Amino acid sequence: MLVNNSPIEHLVSANENKDLKYIGEKVLNKQRITFDEGVLLFKKASLSYVGALANWVREDLHGNKTYFNRNFHIEPTNICVFSCNFCSYSRLYAHREEGWELGVNDMLNIVKKYDGQPVTEVHIVGGVHPKMDLNFFTNVIKEIKNHRPGLHIKGFTPVELDYMFRKAKVSTEEGLRKMKEAGLQSLPGGGAEIFHPDIRTQICDDKVDADGWLRIHKTAHLMGIQSNATMLYGHIEAFWHRVDHMERLRQLQDETHGFNTFIPLKFRNRDNAMSNVAESSIVEDMRMYAIARLYMDNFPHLKAYWPMLGRQNAQLALSFGVNDIDGTIDDSTKIYSMAGSEEQTPTMSTKELVTLIKQVKREPVERGTLYNVIKNYSHSSVSELEVDS
Numbered sequence: 152m153l154v155n156n157s158p159i160e161h162l163v164s165a166n167e168n169k170d171l172k173y174i175g176e177k178v179l180n181k182q183r184i185t186f187d188e189g190v191l192l193f194k195k196a197s198l199s200y201v202g203a204l205a206n207w208v209r210e211d212l213h214g215n216k217t218y219f220n221r222n223f224h225i226e227p228t229n230i231c232v233f234s235c236n237f238c239s240y241s242r243l244y245a246h247r248e249e250g251w252e253l254g255v256n257d258m259l260n261i262v263k264k265y266d267g268q269p270v271t272e273v274h275i276v277g278g279v280h281p282k283m284d285l286n287f288f289t290n291v292i293k294e295i296k297n298h299r300p301g302l303h304i305k306g307f308t309p310v311e312l313d314y315m316f317r318k319a320k321v322s323t324e325e326g327l328r329k330m331k332e333a334g335l336q337s338l339p340g341g342g343a344e345i346f347h348p349d350i351r352t353q354i355c356d357d358k359v360d361a362d363g364w365l366r367i368h369k370t371a372h373l374m375g376i377q378s379n380a381t382m383l384y385g386h387i388e389a390f391w392h393r394v395d396h397m398e399r400l401r402q403l404q405d406e407t408h409g410f411n412t413f414i415p416l417k418f419r420n421r422d423n424a425m426s427n428v429a430e431s432s433i434v435e436d437m438r439m440y441a442i443a444r445l446y447m448d449n450f451p452h453l454k455a456y457w458p459m460l461g462r463q464n465a466q467l468a469l470s471f472g473v474n475d476i477d478g479t480i481d482d483s484t485k486i487y488s489m490a491g492s493e494e495q496t497p498t499m500s501t502k503e504l505v506t507l508i509k510q511v512k513r514e515p516v517e518r519g520t521l522y523n524v525i526k527n528y529s530h531s532s533v534s535e536l537e538v539d540s
Contacts, residue, residue, distance in 0.1 A: 159179065166200065171191070174188050174192065178204050184448075186395075193390035193438070196438075201441040201442055201445065202441045202470065204445055208472060216527075217475065217514060217516065218516050220477070220517060221269055222477075223261070223270055224274045224275070225258050226253075226277040227275065227288075228277045230250040230252060230280045252280065252283075255287070258295070259291075262298060262299060266299075271519050271520065271525070275304065276308055279314045285315040285316065285330075288306075288307070288315065303337070305337045307338065310341070310342035311342075312326065313359040331375075336520070337379075339379055342381075343380060343400075354383075368403065368407075368410075369407055372403075372410075378411070379414060379454075380450075381416050382413075393439070401449060404449045411522060413450045415439050418431070440468050443472065455473040455475070456476075457477055457499070466508075469508070479501060479504065
């Protein structure tokens with residue numbers, strides 16, 4: 152029972168829908184909401200209601216701290232053996248002349264571009280190329296580690312890993328062990344899309360299924376490799392498919408505690424086989440973030456990927472449960488720009504990221520990949536930011 156002595160408690164107490172009021176009370180009492188309650192929030196709750204609750208959870212967990220990191224991406228290839236209907240990025244192997252393939256030295260040269268710069272992470276993801284196998288990528292990882300031992304290597308979705316491991320005829324555990332020994336330190340969250348087979352068979356039928364995706368992350372967690380998780384929303388899925396997806400992630404997190412952050416990813420419809428599907432509105436985007444923050448109660452962090460949302464919308468998301476907006480990127484990813492995102496050349500300096508966060512009265516905190524605090528920029532002067540950028 153709430154005592155109604157704060158604005159958020161008053162908001163909950165004043166809700167005329169008894170079911171939404173009850174959900175709000177559960178959130179404020181830090182009780183887990185159920186699957187059906189998650190669906191109800193999508194169907195019935197106003198943006199202002201879920202937004203206020205999500206912001207309360209965010210500030211209860213993190214105060215005003217908003218995390219970012221200094222990172223860059225390597226996308227080894229956009230040639231892919233799979234044909235996902237939502238993808239604007241990949242090119243089938245039969246049309247490989249339309250794509251790109253990077254060799255080991257090409258990727259190492261990208262890393263060398265950042266010599267002397269205070270980047271902390273390289274993020275490696277791309278298409279599933281039939282000739283870029285487990286040995287190829289363990290060699291890539293070793294070369295990067297030999298050149299810059301302190302650079303955190305986060306790489307490879309279960310879609311890529313599943314193909315590599317099957318082709319090499321090794322188990323998931325053996326394959327991950329080889330990559331960990333080479334220098335892989337964490338996994339990104341990509342390839343999850345929507346777990347439920349009703350949707351997955353329509354949008355990405357030929358790649359690793361939900362059970363396979365979850366198995367690879369579970370195995371990684373049990374080996375001490377932390378990871379992230381994503382969900383592609385705003386296309387042909389129903390609300391309950393979103394909750395089903397989050398529920399499966401929440402259950403695995405209860406078991407392993409290996410996920411760092413949840414990242415809802417907005418479907419973009421340019422130049423792909425689903426261009427006839429309208430994109431979600433910014434109101435629906437913010438509802439997605441807010442409800443994710445309420446439902447994913449065992450995920451420490453919620454990230455808005457600014458190259459996908461755009462800068463102003465990423466700022467807005469910081470009031471709807473989000474406490475992380477990714478990193479500097481440095482125009483090193485094409486996955487969303489090719490799908491029509493607002494950011495066609497996604498790069499922000501540290502100064503720009505810090506300013507973006509401060510403009511909405513939050514505390515900018517540079518982090519490492521695993522959320523170790525590197526520097527709090529709350530009281531940094533303009534001159535300090537010029538030096539750090």
